[in-house]
Amino acid sequence: MTDPELRLPSSTLRAVLSLGGKRAATIELPPTLNDPELAIDLDEESGAISLFVAYETGELHCELHDDVAHHHFHLNNGKESDRSPWSGSDTETVVQWATLLMRDFQAISSELLTDVTDAAAWHDEGFDLYVCQVEGPIALDLLEVTVEGDVLTLPWLGAGRVDHDHIDGDGHPIALLWSADDSDPTRPIAEARLDLRSEDIRTKALPGVDWDEVGLPRQEVLDWLEGIYFNHHVKSDAEGLLLSAALRRMGGID
Structure with missing residues (x-):
C-alpha cells in the first residue's frame, strides 16, 4: 500500500x-x-x-x-x-x-x-x-x-519503460503500459481505479504477465502504481x- x-x-x-x-x-x-x-x-x-x-x-x-x-x-x-x-x-x-x-x-x-x-x-x-x-x-x-x-514514489526501477493512460470504465480507471525496451509502452500489465464508494484506490495485475521479464515483483508494481495514481488522478493539483x-x-x- x-x-x-x-x-x-x-x-x-x-x-x-x-x-x-x-x-x-x-x-x-x-x-x-x-x-x-x-x-x-x-x-x-x-x-x-x-x-x-x-x-x-x-x-x-x-x-x-x-x-x-x-x-x-x-x-x-x-x-x-x-x-x-x-x-x-x-x-x-x-x-x-x-x-x-x-x-x-x-x-x-x-x-x-x-x-x-x-x-x-x-x-x-x-x-x-x-x-x-x-x-x-x-x-x-x-x-x-x-x-x-505528492506521495513520494521512486522512478520506475523495472525493466524497459512504462507509461499510463486512461481506459473505459467506472472510477476513473487507468492502465499501466509497459515495453521491454526503449520503445513506447503499449502492453497493459496492471490497472488502477478509484472505488467510488470508499474512495480507496484499487489496483490489479493483468493476467499473462511475466513479472520476471518486467523486472519487479507483481506487488511492488501495484504499490508503485498506487502512488502514481494518487499523485496524478486523486490529489487536486x-x-x-x-x-x-x-x-x-x-x-x-x-
Whole structure:
C-alpha cells in the first residue's frame, strides 16, 4: 500500500486575479445549499460551457451553448432526472445562481483560464505568488489555496519503460503500459481505479504477465502504481484548486 505519511509537504499558492463583475455573488443561496462542490468545463471547439454544482442531496448540471442555457438534475443515487431533488423555491434560486455564474465565467473565460494555468506553472517552479497583468485600474481578487504534496514514489526501477493512460470504465480507471525496451509502452500489465464508494484506490495485475521479464515483483508494481495514481488522478493539483477557488469567489460562497 502507498504510505500517505511519505509525502512532500503541502504548499500555498496565492494568486491575484481579475474575476469580472461577480454578478452571481449578489444572489443569496438557501442555507442548506450554500456550500456546493463546483466544477466547470469549456469545450474549446464549440465554446459550450458545462457547470457542475454538487451536493450530498443531488447535483445540478448546467450548460451554456450559443448563449442558450439548459440544465438537468442528478439524484443522490447518481441517476439523471428532470425533477429537482430540492424544493421549488430553492431550485429556482440555485438554477438562477448557477446560470448567472456560467455567464460570468463566459465573459472572462479566456483570460481567467490563461491566468490559472500560468499561476499553476509558477507554483510548479517554486513561486508562491502570481499577479495577473491588467491595463488600467481594475478590481482584483486575492485567492489562496493549499496544494497537497505528492506521495513520494521512486522512478520506475523495472525493466524497459512504462507509461499510463486512461481506459473505459467506472472510477476513473487507468492502465499501466509497459515495453521491454526503449520503445513506447503499449502492453497493459496492471490497472488502477478509484472505488467510488470508499474512495480507496484499487489496483490489479493483468493476467499473462511475466513479472520476471518486467523486472519487479507483481506487488511492488501495484504499490508503485498506487502512488502514481494518487499523485496524478486523486490529489487536486494547483490549477484545479485555483479554478475552483475562483468559481467560489465569483459565486460569493468562499
